[in-house]
Structure formats: structure tokens, C-alpha cells
């Protein structure tokens with residue numbers, strides 16, 4: 367959970383909150399009997415990528431919709447660069463780029479028409495719109511498909527168009543719901559690079575994702591949510607310092623197990639196509655030392671590699687605690 371501090375007026379704010387970025391304080395939203403989000407605190411600072419991680423139904427999309435000011439909270443507040451959407455609706459909308467997990471309506475328009483329409487909607491200067499639209503189509507590599515109706519685009523191409531749509535007005539806060547879903551491996555790498563660039567430009571980038579193995583490369587920090595509540599805030603560096611799981615296989619599994627036992631290491635035997643064990647190592651030095659010890663002891667190691675990302679490790683541990 368994000369640490370809180372008391373404000374002079376008695377209200378409580380998540381730690382590290384300035385006027386930059388986007389902040390939710392004690393927001394709640396129910397749908398009938400379902401408490402989708404309950405008293406959630408969230409902060410995504412400018413210049414950083416913040417991941418929103420949680421199991422299905424945890425409340426991620428509901429929180430993102432409230433951050434995007436597309437859904438009103440039942441209670442609690444959201445501020446965007448210090449502005450309250452209730453009182454500064456137009457200014458807040460202009461500052462936010464929203465990429466939903468599906469492209470949604472407008473699929474009979476072409477990619478170029480969709481972006482042009484959005485640019486008009488945000489009242490960008492008329493004369494600059496055609497160039498801005500072309501630049502954005504090129505940025506997401508849809509230049510060749512610009513005049514095709516959006517419905518004929520593949521899922522991954524629609525995701526890229528959705529990202530261009532979110533960026534057309536150069537927002538300072540970018541909210542992305544599952545942006546990597548449907549993207550092929552090459553496009554995922556491009557997305558990663560683009561999100562880091564956008565953060566480097568000073569934008570607050572929020573990404574909800576289930577593709578945890580890639581988040582270490584993208585995110586500076588993560589907020590873990592479960593059953594409508596934020597349960598942990600962790601920077602990627604903190605996650606890395608908490609160690610990560612390595613998978614080791616050897617052509618002689620018994621010799622591997624015997625050596626790990628001799629070294630006093632706790633390990634887990636993994637089910638999989640190849641016999642393997644996994645164990646938690648604190649850092650790269652520990653990994654290098656163990657690999658050397660195994661090889662010097664004559665254990666026929668056939669593979670030795672991280673089995674999970676650092677944020678994924680935190681998620682799996684939180685999952686374990688939940689059960």
C-alpha cells in the first residue's frame with residue numbers, strides 16, 4: 367500500500383504527491399452490490415511509467431476510467447496536475463490521453479479520419495491537423511494503412527491506432543489499459559521503447575498489464591491492486607533488490623538436487639517439458655556464484671536463467687498470500 371501522510375487540513379494524501387502527474391485519493395466506485403474500487407490511493411508522477419497490476423476483476427479498468435474522468439467516483443478525489451476534473455473538466459480532458467483495451471466505436475472511419483476527428487475534438491489548430499495526423503500514423507507505423515477503414519485493421523494494428531488516438535493532442539498524462547494485448551513480439555518491443563520515450567518527455571504514463579514479464583523493462587514503479595484495493599506500491603528497483611526466481615535444468619537432475627542440498631539452498635521442483643528446479647536468488651552475483659559452484663562440482667547444467675521478472679515475483683508472492 368502506498369504510504370500516506372497527513373495534510374495540514376486533516377486530509378490524507380499518497381506519499382510523493384506533488385502537483386505533477388495524476389493522483390487518486392481514497393476513490394471508491396460500486397456497481398450495484400459489486401465494490402469494484404474501494405478507498406484506493408494511487409499516484410503516477412510525471413516523467414515515470416507506473417504499472418497497475420492485479421488479477422482479473424481487481425478494479426484496474428474501473429480505476430483507469432475514473433482517472434480518465436470518464437467515470438465519476440462515488441467518493442474520493444482525482445487530480446490531474448493538481449486540477450480537479452469536477453471544476454476544470456476541459457483542462458483535465460486536454461491533459462489526458464486514454465487508450466482503452468479495445469478501439470471501440472468509429473470502426474467504419476479510416477485511421478486518418480479517426481485521428482482527424484479526435485484532433486478536431488481537442489480543438490487543435492486546424493492548419494496543423496493533417497501534418498499532426500500523418501506524423502502520428504507514422505509514429506505507430508500505420509502510414510500504409512491510413513486510408514483503410516479501422517474495422518479491417520488487425521487487432522494489433524487497432525491497438526496501435528488506439529495509441530495514436532490517445533497521443534494526438536500531446537497529453538501530459540497517458541492512461542493505457544492493456545496496451546500490449548494483441549501485439550506481436552516486435553510491436554511489443556516498439557511499444558516499450560515508445561512508452562519510455564514518452565516518460566522521458568515528462569509525461570506521466572500509467573499502464574495496466576497482465577504481461578508481467580515485460581513490465582520490469584517498461585515501468586519505474588508498480589501499484590498492485592486486488593479486490594478493489596491497492597495493496598502494495600513498489601519501485602522496480604525495490605522489486606529487483608528483493609530477488610528473483612531462477613530456473614535451472616541439468617541432464618542429471620539427481621546430481622543437481624544433491625548439490626543444491628549440499629549448498630543448503632531451498633529449491634522447488636518444477637513441472638514442465640524439461641525437468642527443472644527453481645529457487646530465489648538475491649542478485650546477479652549470487653546467480654554467477656551458484657552457476658560456477660554447480661559447474662565446478664561437475665553438475666551437467668543445461669540451462670540457467672531468470673524464471674520471472676522482479677515485479678512478476680512480487681505479484682506471485684502476493685497471489686500466494688491471497689490463497
Ligand SMILES: Nc1ncnc2c1ncn2[C@@H]1O[C@H](COP(=O)(O)OP(=O)(O)OP(=O)(O)O)[C@@H](O)[C@H]1O
Nearest residue numbers: 397400401402420421422423424425426427428429
Ligand atoms: N459497468 C459495470 N457494471 C457492473 N459491474 C462492473 C462494471 N464494471 C466493472 N464491474 C465489476 O467490477 C469489478 C472490477 O472490474 P474491472 O473491469 O475494473 O477489473 P479489472 O481489474 O480491469 O479486470 P481485468 O483484469 O479482467 O480486465 C469486477 O467484478 C467487474 O465485474
